Amino acid sequence: MLITPEPAARSSYRLSKSRYLSGLQCHKRLYLEIHAPALATKPDAATQAILNMGTDIGELARERFPGGRLVKAGYRQSQEALDQTAELLQDPTLPALFEAAFQFDQVLIRVDVLERVGVNELGQPTWRLVEVKSSTKLKATHLDDLTIQSYVLEGVGLALVDICLMHVNTQYVFDGRQLDLAQLFGLRSLNETVRPRLPEVPSRLAAMHTMLAEMSAPAIAPDEHCHSPYECPFWAHCTQEKPPRWIYHLPGSSKTVTLLRELGVETIDDIPDHVTLTPVQRRVKDNREWIGEGLRAALAKVRYPVHHLDFETFMPAVPKFIETRPYQVIPTQWSNHIEQSDGTLSHAEYLCQDGRDPREELTVSLLESLGQEGSICVYSSYERLILERLAEGFPSLRKDLKGVIARLWDLHVVIRDHYYHPDFDGSYSIKAVLPAVVPSLSYGDLAIRDGGVAACEYSRMIFTVSDWIEKAQIEEALLRYCERDTLAMVELRRELRKRAG
Ligand code: SF4
Incomplete structure (x- = not known):
């Protein structure tokens, strides 16, 4: 694809920290971000919610630096932010600056927290750089993030004496x-970890600028990176x-896909017969409906009422x-469709609607709905995990919850082991299985179609x-989404029973 960069801007693009990190991931990504941003897919609601959470954490973290001052200019107001920062730096009484802006070597950064820590032997103020992350541990990309910020801060002449990451501590109660x-x-x-990386930055930046001045995006093939x-x-x-049955869509280990790509295999249909595949990969390659011999017996194991x-x-x-x-997992709602042996169906549900800890009330109402009889059909091991955590947290309900756990019956395992449909496209998630079956x-x-969005919407509603x-609309959307998940299991069991004969 040929993209013509703006003639006036071809020789010197200013990079932000995030664009530099994009460039480290893939030069083509950086090129497209600058020259053809409209080609990007917009973040979905769940991704946007994660981004928003990072912003909220960053704002809360500022409270750890009392007396610090925020550079108020927005992200698009670069010059105002640089000017405000320069002014605030002159005030020796400020213990910290938030979102301070600096520019060096055509890179513009905004620093989460720049903390004043003292004065060096030359009488200059010394500083600590603090990058705030909502993650719970150090990741490799955090080092790149801190490296480019340190490069810019030292480039503009700040005496940086410490480079820190502030992250969420999951041990805190x-x-x-x-x-x-x-x-x-x-x-x-x-x-100590970031400083040895600083000398790499100029050559990386130079390579990015050379690439950005090209007339077309670099030819980089999509891959794991x-x-x-x-x-x-x-x-x-x-x-x-790419063809619909591109080899990259083969489920399972990425090593197998890499190996096959190295052999020149472009589509799943081209996989040579001698290549060893997992049972699921074999079914994806065969690309036809498969009903395992054990499907009927596996489905018959449920006890009514289901x-x-x-x-x-x-x-x-x-x-x-x-x-x-x-980041502790807090269950907030449940849905239960109950099928009697004559096919009669009823539905019960619970959704916490205020800011109280919902767990005990949720558990009591659930135990009442599940009663003492019948199998409990779930799709994945997630429900077991939640029930086990509730049993740990509420000793008085533990015995009943253990009884519930003993009745669980996982439809996901039954389908994975005994059934395949070409429309699954290699995925056994309920979102892939339901429309196929x-x-x-x-x-x-539905207004909510995904568990991640449901979690974000719940938090927003409360x-x-x-x-x-708006609260009532979110509540309704949450109830209908959870209800659909359990109705999906009912209909999947019914349809599979038909197909199993
Ligand atoms: S090759 Fe991959 S990382 Fe690079 S721009 Fe394309 S999708 Fe993005």
């Missing part, structure tokens, strides 16, 4: 009264001409309830939205 920010955030010095450390938004663009259970959960980065930790039922008509009409 909230006492239910006051957040202890010193415990919630872990501060880790990476000075497109998904790590970030999902590239140009994936759809870069793969648009309950169909699904939880929705959320994982607040900042704990909301007493004795919970950051029960085309009349899908998630397409802690952000004040308009009661």
